[in-house]
């Protein structure tokens with residue numbers, strides 16, 4: 042079970058003056074059960090890339106296979122694919138249309154062939170999962186705040202029970218607590234049900250904390266594809282392409298340069314704290330001796 | 331997903347035609363269109379064709395973009411040619427059952443085809459080398475005399491440029507909404523007409539809401555900057571004729587004179 046991209050290229054408006062080569066020769070293998078982060082500067086092709094994973098856009102050249110089958114073959118059932126590979130878009134206002142939140146979230150499951158009652162069950166579960174309050178279920182989606190809309194949009198895809206969940210900057214526009222809540226819920230889903238998560242994010246802290254594989258996009262190409270720890274070792278190169286390592290990495294490097302023997306590759310605050318405590322203990326021990 | 335439609339199909343390039351005052355290009359296009367109806371013979375069309383070809387060459391727009399517009403009217407062109415061919419009475423050239431093709435019909439069809447092709451490619455030069463904003467500016471200036479009889483020229487021009495500006499934005503928005511709903515299992519392609527119309531609701535509701543929101547935002551932004559209509563309003567880049575524009579007018583007048591002479595002397 043996996044998504045595989047081979048030599049995928051994508052060009053917007055080919056053959057016109059406004060031609061843009063958004064993706065250039067992408068090769069990726071997305072096996073089951075991973076928690077993958079995608080980072081990259083604005084316009085590096087992240088959103089374009091993830092739309093290839095559920096066959097929303099057809100690559101200009103190259104092939105995409107899901108479980109070994111070419112998704113752009115004539116007979117391939119792309120609707121079935123899209124109910125297994127859920128995609129939450131960057132801007133939630135693009136998909137809300139119903140009179141009330143609950144019906145809107147039911148749209149996906151009902152398209153999968155569930156009855157209204159079954160769909161409602163899934164919708165309630167999904168809404169509660171993303172921390173949306175029950176008392177707001179019957180509100181109009183257009184009366185909600187930006188963050189609430191975002192939650193409804195995520196629930197709209199979660200309710201379809203996808204095997205692979207792709208989220209395009211799900212935390213943009215959320216407050217810090219809301220952001221942590223949603224990411225924790227997603228990490229929980231990943232752990233409990235083993236679904237594959239692909240998270241597009243601009244926050245180095247978030248990806249360092251949650252993902253176990255990090256893909257870095259730069260001008261339509263994959264610049265790095267490794268564990269966050271390995272990727273953030275290249276923090277100087279990352280800066281050259283408009284990115285950065287998590288802030289804690291910089292602190293650790295500064296501490297090390299100033300003579301504290303810490304592990305400079307720590308990428309999360311928890312890891313860093315542990316390493317600093319250990320280093321301090323060692324140092325203290327030396328002084329007393 | 332949505333094929334790029336060619337409205338406001340500006341092609342950026344660095345050419346003398348791009349740099350001409352949009353009023354010249356507007357008037358020039360009008361003169362060219364009039365000329366292809368004044369010319370009434372194949373030698374005349376040759377002159378018009380030569381003029382058109384040199385403009386295309388000067389504009390530095392690859393000819394394939396010029397002819398893109400022609401693809402859209404290809405059907406119309408074929409129908410015109412065929413009807414003219416078989417319905418014009420005169421000397422019969424050949425017969426196919428009850429269909430008679432006449433010599434006069436062939437000439438007439440040829441003329442119509444040439445005129446249509448020239449008409450479309452002639453106006454393409456203008457839209458390809460002039461941004462929609464420049465064009466509305468030009469119209470505002472050319473129509474300014476109508477202000478005297480209380481036609482709100484500035485307001486009309488403003489509405490036109492806003493509308494033109496919104497077309498690509500709404501196209502892009504439609505594309506994004508469609509994708510978001512397809513990702514949730516929406517189906518815009520199958521089913522009968524009633525089913526399909528119903529299936530459009532998840533697309534149309536967000537689209538209208540976003541259009542109203544954008545309109546509202548724009549109105550607020552304009553008001554916040556104290557925008558008010560035509561009276562005493564100056565422009566950041568006022569249109570001003572330069573030497574090359576006067577030269578262009580001279581060439582246009584010469585061309586129009588040639589067309590009239592061809593007609594008068596029945597060349």
Ligand SMILES: Nc1ncnc2c1ncn2[C@@H]1O[C@H](COP(=O)(O)OP(=O)(O)OP(=O)(O)O)[C@@H](O)[C@H]1O
Pocket residue numbers: 053054061063081082083084085086087088089090131502
């Ligand atoms: N609908 C479109 N038409 C034409 N060009 C597009 C379109 N969508 C994206 N592009 C272009 O393709 C490139 C990649 O865009 P994409 O949206 O994939 O970037 P991104 O990495 O998601 O950026 P962001 O971080 O801002 O979301 C950009 O240069 C962009 O201008």
Ligand SMILES: [Mg+2]
Pocket residue numbers: 087088089131209
């Ligand atoms: Mg994006």
